[in-house]
Amino acid sequence: MVGRGFRGSTVALLLGLVLSTTLAADSWTTVELKLYNSFTRLTEDQWQAGGGGTASLRFEQTGNRSVRSQVELSAAVFQGGAAAPNIATVDRAFAKFRHRSFQGIIGKAPFSWGEGLIFNVADEIFGSGVDTNLSRSSFEDYGTWITGGTLYFGPFSFLELLYSPGPLTGTDSPSPALIEESRVGARLVGKPAGVKTELGYLFDGQGDGQSDYLHRPYLSLQGNLGVDWHLSASLELPPPAQAADTIGDAFWEGLLFTGGLYSLLPVGYEDSLSFRLEGRFRPDGAWQESGAAGGYGVYSYGELSWDRSGGQSFFVRALFSPIDLSARLSPGFSWNLFEGFSLLGFLSVQIGEENDEYPWDSGDPTAPGLALMLGSSIIY
Structure with missing residues (x-):
């Protein structure tokens, strides 16, 4: 009886908080469910079938031009059973404010610098990459704890400063990271001659597993010549004690380039056709097949949508x-059948040999050789 009473009072308290927030200030609440049945091929003799998805609840502050805040809670939905894990997270919890030409932010928020959907040298830490799961309706930036400020000089130019502490350590009683594991950076954005130009730098105190820390300067350009284009370059420079023998070798090993094209074309009365091409180039990467996946000098991404x-x-x-010559191919569809309700379907196929980047017999449930997902998205 005590447990039931406690749960009842907790539910009543939460409902009261939501209702009071709604009445006291302008806000927007969104619930989103993404539910799927999946069928996965791991190896020739091993298939998996299951059900699951995600459920998220988002609160957004609206109606105030100077202050904006957002909280998003999400949980993984599994098919049940005693062994089913219980995973609930706070994906976003941040507040923004603006005073004249200055904007500040603090909290767990999406972080994205530079240009590029899948390949972006300015967003190598938090962005997508060669291991991206393509069976999804959209690609969103993951939230991380940031504190930052932006000073605007005009509609297309600003200076942004950012600080992000290192991750918590330990499991039973997590403790803050050391201060030298923090990430600190800045970027300057302008639009000279109609070309968006972004010059930035990030000190990455968490390194890359081989270096204690990294300096990450980058330059990103974006414009339009009939189609939208972007081109970016960056350097990853480790501490002097862990760098190459010469400055030239250190620069060569740290060079990374990304670029891409995008266009949206009207088709017929109200239809549209879009395409996207992106590439990632590391001059010091492997340019011959090595028999072990990873670390190649070039990768590409393509997308066609109707x-x-x-x-x-x-x-x-x-x-x-x-x-x-391996690939991960993912056709899919979505059908907005009713307001707030869509049917979704994704197929993922890997075309490659055993030690290729995208092997058919992967044996990895997170990157299977063949996977089919059918489900729905509900938003209200």
Whole structure:
């Protein structure tokens, strides 16, 4: 009886908080469910079938031009059973404020610098990459704890400063990271001659597993010449004691380039067709097939999408490794059948040999050789 009473009072308290918040200030509440049945091939004799998805609850402050805050709670939904894990997270919890030409932010918020959906040298830490799961309706930046300030000089130019502490350590009683594991950076953005130019630097106190820390300067350009284009370059420089023997070798090993094209074309009365091409180039990477996946000098990404006026969307995405000629191919569709309700379907196929970047017989449930997902998205 005590447990039931406690649960009842807790629910009443939460409902009261939500209702009082709604009445006291302008806010927006969104619930989103993504539920799937999945069928996965791991090896020739091993298949998996399951159900699951995600449930998220988002509170957004609106109606105040000077202050904006957002809280998003999410939980993994599993098919049940005693062994099913219980995973609930706070994906976002941040507050922004603006005073004249200055904007500040603190909390767990999405972080993205530079240009590029999958390949972006300015967002190597938090962004997507060669291991990206393509079977999803959208690609969103993950939230991380940041404190920052932005000073605006005009509609297309600003200076941004950012600080992000290192991750908590330990499991039973997590403790803060050491101060030298923090990330601190700045970027300057402008639009000279109609070309968006972004110059930035990030001190990465968490390194890359081989270096204690890294300096990450970068330059990113974005413009339009009939199609949208972007081109970026960055350096990853380790501490002098862990760097290459010469400055030239250190620069060569740390060079990284990304670039891409994007265009949205009207088709028929209200349909649209879009395409995206992106590439990632590391001069010091492997340029011959090595027999072990990873670390190649070039990767590419392509996407073709057809959005129909009736709410249907069809697309095909692909990650391609030109060195070993393997690929991850993902066609899919979404159908906005009713307001707030969409049917979703994704197919993921890896085309490659055993030691390629995208092997058919992967044996890895997070990157299977063949996977089919069918489900729905509900937003209210």
